Amino acid sequence: NAGVMQNPRHLVRRRGQEARLRCSPMKGHSHVYWYRQLPEEGLKFMVYLQKENIIDESGMPKERFSAEFPKEGPSILRIQQVVRGDSAAYFCASSPFSGKEETQYFGPGTRLLVL
Amino acid sequence: DAKTTQPPSMDCAEGRAANLPCNHSTISGNEYVYWYRQIHSQGPQYIIHGLKNNETNEMASLIITEDRKSSTLILPHATLRDTAVYYCIVRVREYGNKLVFGAGTILRVKS
Numbered sequence: 357n358a359g360v361m362q363n364p365r366h367l368v369r370r371r372g373q374e375a376r377l378r379c380s381p382m383k384g385h386s387h388v389y390w391y392r393q394l395p396e397e398g399l400k401f402m403v404y405l406q407k408e409n410i411i412d413e414s415g416m417p418k419e420r421f422s423a424e425f426p427k428e429g430p431s432i433l434r435i436q437q438v439v440r441g442d443s444a445a446y447f448c449a450s451s452p453f454s455g456k457e458e459t460q461y462f463g464p465g466t467r468l469l470v471l
Numbered sequence: 472d473a474k475t476t477q478p479p480s481m482d483c484a485e486g487r488a489a490n491l492p493c494n495h496s497t498i499s500g501n502e503y504v505y506w507y508r509q510i511h512s513q514g515p516q517y518i519i520h521g522l523k524n525n526e527t528n529e530m531a532s533l534i535i536t537e538d539r540k541s542s543t544l545i546l547p548h549a550t551l552r553d554t555a556v557y558y559c560i561v562r563v564r565e566y567g568n569k570l571v572f573g574a575g576t577i578l579r580v581k582s
Contacts, residue, residue, distance in 0.1 A: 360514070389569065399515065401569035411567055447514050449570075459505075460570060462514035 358383065360450050360463035368469045369438050377433040377466045381450030388431040389449040389460055390423060399447065405431060438470045474498070475559045480577040483553075489546040491576050493559030496540045502561045504535060505570070506544045510555040515572075518544065518557075520564070549580045 361380040369375050381388050390402040404412040405425035416423070420438075425431040435442055445467050449460040476494040483489040495504065506518040519526055519533045521542070526533045532545040546553055558575040562568050 362514075387567075391570075391572075393512075398574060399509075399570075399572040401571070404567050404569065412569070415569070445512060449515075458564065459517055459520065461517055462507075464514045465512075 360385075360448055360461055362446075362448050362463040362466050364466060365464060366467045366469070368471065370471050371439055372437050375435040375438050375442070375468055375470075377435075377446050377448075377468070379431040379433070379448030379450075379463060381431070381448075382452070382461060385450035385452050385461075387451045387458065388425050389451075390431075390433050391447045391449065391462075393445040393447065393465075395444065402433075435468075438468075440470045443468055443470045474561050474571070475573055477557070477559055477573065477576045479574065480579070482579050482581060483546075483549045485551060485580055485582045486548055489544075489549040489553065489578055489580065491544040491546075491557050491559075491578065492541065493544070494541045495559070495561045498539050498561050499563075501563050503564045504533065504539075504542050505560045505562060506531070506533065507558045507560065507570070507572075508553075508555040509558070509575075510552075515558070549578075551580050551582060554578060554580045 388405045391399045393399045401415040403416050403423045420436045422434045445465045447465045449462045451458040451460045503520050503522050505520040507515040509515045519531050521533045535542045556575040
């Protein structure tokens, strides 16, 4: 059973461009979380999605950031008009739907560098 | 904000047991203790979790005090590859409850 997959692993963008980060959850997992780790800082929650629904986006910056998890395909974290402060590692985690309890499993992350 | 307190760093000799403490004095009755680790900016790796009983799996053991105000993660035979940042997190084990990461403990395993 393959783990959580994220691509690209590294992404370089110039200021003002768009960044699209993809996350494929583990097989059978229908819950996805996105976290961000700024340089020399801890991991911070951004958004929680189920298939076709954003459940909690309390950690998302108010502007330029959006996330989706369509019925088919990976979850996408989209950053429009990137700025240097967006440079960070973005991690996706998934969890199975198996009743009430759940554990999150993380992918390898996407390192975004904004020039 | 993180509801746990961990020492910022620890050293351990290769082959010896690594005992990582965590204080969570305000833990609620329905909150679990989770441990994750992050090896050199890789994705966080789930290690173990528990509610009140001690737990063991192929990676580690988790010892939770009877009052549940503190716990210890034990790596029985640390190797160089166990060098990582270890995070102790308390959370209700339900969907949608985000993980709140603190600074963690940097464990350095030395030969």
